[in-house]
Amino acid sequence: MSGWLDGKRALVVGAGSGIGRAVVDVFRTEGAQVAALERDPAKCQVLTEEVPEAPVVEGDATTRSANEEAVKAAVNAFGGLDVLVNCVGIFDYYKGIGDLPADVLDEAFDEMFSVNVRSQLHSVKAALPVLREVRGTIVLTESTSAYHPGRGGILYVSSKFAVRxxxxxxAYELAPDVRVNAVAPGGTLGTDLRGLDSLGLAGRSRATRRAVPTNSPPGSRSGRR
Incomplete structure (x- = not known):
C-alpha cells in the first residue's frame, strides 16, 4: 500500500531527536525520502546507523552554511526537494523578566532568537530556490505559547510569536509558488528540548521532565515546544 508522501523528497532540520526525529520516521513510513540536518554528533551517528539511506549533515542550523549544505545534500541525493521541515528549538524554563539577570539579558535574547527564529529563516532562504521549482511546501515549528501565552518564559514566548x-x-509572500504552514505543538515531554546555555540551562531537557510548575496557568505553559 502506498503512503501519502510517496515520491516526496524532504529535508528535516533538527532531525536528531524529539519532534524532528518523529517527523523523519513518519515521513519515511509514508514513503518520503528524507535528508537530515542535526547539530549533535552523537545524534547524527544514530541517524546514520538507523536511517542509512538518508543524507545526514552535521551542522548548526542557525548558520547559513549548514542550511545550504543540507539542501545541497538533499538535492544531490534525491534530485530535488519538495518539503522543508524545521523543528529546531530551545527553551527558557519559564524565566520571567524578573528572573533574568541584567548582565546576561542580551546574550540570552540573542541565543533564544538565533535558535528559534534565525534558524528557520536560514532554512527557508536556503531551500526556497529548489522548492519554487516544484511548488513545494514549508512547515515550521511554532508553539501553543504563540496563541495562549502565560506567565513567565518571556524570551521563549516572544520568539514563538516571532515565528508565528x-x-x-x-505564506503571503511565497504563495502560490510555495505553501507555508506551521505546527504549534502542545505538551512535548520526552523531546530533549534543551535550555539556554546563556542562562546555565543547557543541561536541562524536557526528556526528563515529568511535571509542570505549579504557577503554570491551564492551557498556557504546560505545552511548550
Missing amino acids: GMVTSL
Whole structure:
C-alpha cells in the first residue's frame, strides 16, 4: 500500500531527536525520502546507523552554511526537494523578566532568537530556490505559547510569536509558488528540548521532565515546544 508522501523528497532540520526525529520516521513510513540536518554528533551517528539511506549533515542550523549544505545534500541525493521541515528549538524554563539577570539579558535574547527564529529563516532562504521549482511546501515549528501565552518564559514566548509572524508573512509572500504552514505543538515531554546555555540551562531537557510548575496557568505553559 502506498503512503501519502510517496515520491516526496524532504529535508528535516533538527532531525536528531524529539519532534524532528518523529517527523523523519513518519515521513519515511509514508514513503518520503528524507535528508537530515542535526547539530549533535552523537545524534547524527544514530541517524546514520538507523536511517542509512538518508543524507545526514552535521551542522548548526542557525548558520547559513549548514542550511545550504543540507539542501545541497538533499538535492544531490534525491534530485530535488519538495518539503522543508524545521523543528529546531530551545527553551527558557519559564524565566520571567524578573528572573533574568541584567548582565546576561542580551546574550540570552540573542541565543533564544538565533535558535528559534534565525534558524528557520536560514532554512527557508536556503531551500526556497529548489522548492519554487516544484511548488513545494514549508512547515515550521511554532508553539501553543504563540496563541495562549502565560506567565513567565518571556524570551521563549516572544520568539514563538516571532515565528508565528514569520509564517504568516512567508505564506503571503511565497504563495502560490510555495505553501507555508506551521505546527504549534502542545505538551512535548520526552523531546530533549534543551535550555539556554546563556542562562546555565543547557543541561536541562524536557526528556526528563515529568511535571509542570505549579504557577503554570491551564492551557498556557504546560505545552511548550
